Amino acid sequence: xxxxxxxxxxxxxxxxxxxxxxxxxxxxxxxxxxxxxxxxxxxxxxxxxxxxxxxxxxxxxxxxxxxxxxxxxxxxxxxxxxxxxxxxxxxxxxxxxxxxxxxxxxxxxxxxxxxxxxxxxxxxxxxxxxxxxxxxxxxxxxxxxxxxxxxxxxxxxxxxxxxxxxxxxxxxxxxxxxxxxxxxxxxxxxxxxxxxxxxxxxxxxxxxxxxxxxxxxxxxxxxxxxxxxxxxxxxxxxxxxxxxxxxxxxxxxxxxxxxxxxxxxxxxxxxxxxxxxxxxxxxxxxxxxxxxxxxxxxxxxxxxxxxxxxxxxxxxxxxxxxxxxxxxxxx
Numbered sequence: 001x002x003x004x005x006x007x008x009x010x011x012x013x014x015x016x017x018x019x020x021x022x023x024x025x026x027x028x029x030x031x032x033x034x035x036x037x038x039x040x041x042x043x044x045x046x047x048x049x050x051x052x053x054x055x056x057x058x059x060x061x062x063x064x065x066x067x068x069x070x071x072x073x074x075x076x077x078x079x080x081x082x083x084x085x086x087x088x089x090x091x092x093x094x095x096x097x098x099x100x101x102x103x104x105x106x107x108x109x110x111x112x113x114x115x116x117x118x119x120x121x122x123x124x125x126x127x128x129x130x131x132x133x134x135x136x137x138x139x140x141x142x143x144x145x146x147x148x149x150x151x152x153x154x155x156x157x158x159x160x161x162x163x164x165x166x167x168x169x170x171x172x173x174x175x176x177x178x179x180x181x182x183x184x185x186x187x188x189x190x191x192x193x194x195x196x197x198x199x200x201x202x203x204x205x206x207x208x209x210x211x212x213x214x215x216x217x218x219x220x221x222x223x224x225x226x227x228x229x230x231x232x233x234x235x236x237x238x239x240x241x242x243x244x245x246x247x248x249x250x251x252x253x254x255x256x257x258x259x260x261x262x263x264x265x266x267x268x269x270x271x272x273x274x275x276x277x278x279x280x281x282x283x284x285x286x287x288x289x290x291x292x293x294x295x296x297x298x299x300x301x302x303x304x305x306x307x308x309x310x311x312x313x314x315x316x317x318x319x320x321x322x323x324x325x326x327x328x329x330x331x
Contacts, residue, residue: 017076017077017078017079018041018051018075018076018077018080018091019043019074019075019076019077019103019107019108019111020041020042020043020074020075020077020111021041021042021043021072021073021074021075021111021115022039022040022041022065022068022069022072022073022074022075023039023040023041023042023048023069023072024039024040024069024229024235025037025039025040025062025065025066025069026038026039026040027178027204028058028059028062028063028178029178029179030058030178031179034054034055035054035055035056035058035059036052036053036054036055036058037052037053037057037058037059037062038050038051038052038053039051039053039062039065041075041077043111044110044111044114045131047130047131048130049091049130050090050091051077051080051091051092051093052090052091052092052093053092053093054092054093054094055093055095057093057097057099061099065099065101068101072115073101073102074101074102074103074108074111074112074115075099075100075101076099076100076103076108077091077093077097077098077099077100078097078098078099078100079094079096079097079098080092080093080094080097081093081094081097129265129285129287130285132156132267132284132285133158133265133267133285133287136156136157136158136267137157137158138157138158138159138160139157139158139159140159140215140216141159141160141161141213141214141215141216141218141220142215142216142217142218144157144159144220144268144281145218145220146218156267156268156269156284157267157268158265158266158267158268159215159265159266159268160215160263160264160265160266160289161213161214161215161220161222161263161264161266162213162214162215162261162262162263162264163211163212163213163259163260163261163262163263163264164211164212164213164214164219164260164261165211165212165260166209166210166211166256166257166259166260167210167211167212167221168208168209168210169253169256169257170247172207172208172209172210172228172232172256173205173206173207173208173236173239173240174205174206174208175191175203175204175205175206176203176204176205176206177191177193177195177196177198177201177202177203178201178202178203178204179193179196179198179201179202180193180195180196181206182194182195182196184201184203186203191203205236205237205240206225206236207224207225207226207227207228207229207232207236208223208224208225208228209223209224209228209231209232209256210222210223210224211223211224213264213266220281221281222266222268222281222282222283223281223282223283224282224283224286225282227283227284227285227286230285230286230287231255231256231259231286232252232255232256233252233255234252239252259288262288262289263288263289264286264287264288264289265286265287265288265289266281266283266285266286267283267284267285267286268281268282268283268284269282269284
């Protein structure tokens with residue numbers, strides 16, 4: 001989670017904006033009552049987090065951001081709301097929120113400078129471990145498989161293991177219902193969702209990468225859904241397109257194949273509904289152990305600076321920010 005989220009939650013009056021780099025944009029999910037779209041953003045500490053866009057933000061702003069995602073623009077998400085559910089932060093838009101793209105005030109300039117350094121080092125901005133990964137309790141894989149951990153619905157642990165085999169390397173995805181994310185069956189261009197009993201469901205491609213790993217005496221199978229983005233480095237639609245012809249020559253397919261026999265850190269949430277004593281491990285995150293630490297700017301540069309009055313004329317973007325800035329009380 002972004003390091004300044006707690007400041008937003010506790011000091012919303014003083015710091016109402018979330019300034020970050022756009023990493024990815026997920027497809028819109030809608031039903032009869034709501035529309036939402038999740039985007040992934042990060043900061044200079046390489047701490048990816050998910051922001052949920054609701055309503056018109058999901059449809060309009062989300063579609064525009066989807067076109068810009070390859071450029072990794074700087075975003076200023078104004079007046080977002082922060083909530084905590086089962087100990088996990090959630091960031092969402094509300095009707096009064098606004099989305100500024102590539103603003104030019106100081107904090108945004110600092111984030112842009114950091115991102116340019118990352119690009120100069122040819123480093124992917126989503127490969128560094130998140131704060132959730134760094135803070136998770138590390139345990140041996142065998143302890144998870146043997147049920148030696150304190151179990152609760154929200155049990156999350158990390159463990160080191162070697163990727164022994166890639167069980168579905170030729171087709172690491174499936175057709176997913178946009179409503180429930182369960183697998184659909186497509187017959188004559190019509191998708192049937194058995195879970196929702198819908199014969200013409202909206203669907204999209206979704207990663208479902210299955211690995212066999214070993215971190216001790218017992219092997220285990222780990223499933224990667226969105227976490228496959230960390231390993232492959234590309235969204236599922238682009239991956240399918242680039243591997244459809246001569247996949248052996250595709251950089252991302254080779255990256256997947258070469259991940260075999262390498263060691264990774266896995267962040268998993270235990271699926272307690274699985275009756276299999278080996279358990280079904282669903283990876284929330286995966287990071288190769290050789291990955292370098294994130295590139296961090298000096299403290300003076302990456303600190304959140306207060307806005308200062310300037311004699312020069314402000315731009316439209318700066319004017320929008322100044323209008324939202326709380327006025328200081330007079331003595």
